[in-house]
Amino acid sequence: MTEIDFTGLYSAHRLPLVRLVVLLVDDIGTAEDVVQEAFTALHQNRHRLRDPDAALAYLRATAVNNARSVLRKRQTARRHLRLARVENAAPADSELLLAAAHQQVLAAVRQLPPRQREVLALRYWANLSEAEIAQALSISRGAVKSNASRGMDKLETILGDAR
Known part of the structure; x- marks a missing residue:
């Protein structure tokens, strides 16, 4: 089984993934956290990945799913805390x-x-x-x-x- 080149994968794809996720969560800091969590999940589950070439697809799917989770948590917090926030504020x-x-x-x-x-x-x-x-x-x-x-x-x- 071929090993995943985490250093190369991180260097080549971290920034594009952050740019993608920032479009979904509207926050650079959160996007960076989401992408970091995706890389961490890949590392933790590397033995389950049958094909190292599928690592990038795994990262994308994990990042999008993590972004969805972040958005759900935000919605729940807003609903329960009744935050007064302008939704379209940049x-x-x-x-x-x-x-x-x-x-x-x-x-x-x-x-x-x-x-x-x-x-x-x-x-x-x-x-x-x-x-x-x-x-x-x-x-x-x-x-x-x-x-x-x-x-x-x-x-x-x-x-x-x-x-």
Whole structure:
């Protein structure tokens, strides 16, 4: 059995995974934590991985699932603590991350349902194929196609209204 090159995997894919997850959780610090937890899970479960070439797919799926968990925990905390927070408020460092034109698109993406947002982030931000997205989200390729289509239609509507 071939060993996983954790150093190479971490060096090559940590930052792209953080960029992907920040689109899902809207917070760089949380995104970094989510990705770190994915790498930790991979290391802890490395003996269960039959094919070392599947390590990146495992990391993506784990990162997306961890991001979902973070979002569920946030929702629960908000519901129970009744936090008064403007949902569409931009993170304090968003201007450093994106140009003004990109902020409008990101704001529109945040309005999408979670599954459409995940599919579009994996497709257009992480440049994954339909099969890779289906694997990462544990859904069918048909579901990937329909969520991508619906998400793009909704983005077109939202961005068309904003102009």
